[in-house]
Amino acid sequence: MSRFLAPTPADLESLGRGDGPVRPELLREGARSRTLLLLRALKDLGGDDGTAAGLALLADVQRHSPAAFAAALDLPATGAWAAYCVRAASAAG
Secondary structure: OOOOOOOOHHHHHHHHHOOOOOOHHHHHHHHHHHHHHHHHHHHHHOOOHHHHHHHHHHHHHHHHOHHHHHHHHHOHHHHHHHHHHHHHHHHHO
């Protein structure tokens, strides 16, 4: 999967103060990075057959259409699904 976001301290300070140029891509990339981290955690935790099928589908999409994969990561439902599955897998194991 894609790389994780690593904002600079200056990015975080500027965002926290609310000054300087607003960088919406930083927020979008941050949300995408969170989703990627959740997906990685989910892969590491295992999960049920449905979870494995969802991860396999996302991996196929990433291979065949990186733009569609990025768009799927940007959907709020993808991050919510990943967070739900990580919580469920953590509670079960």
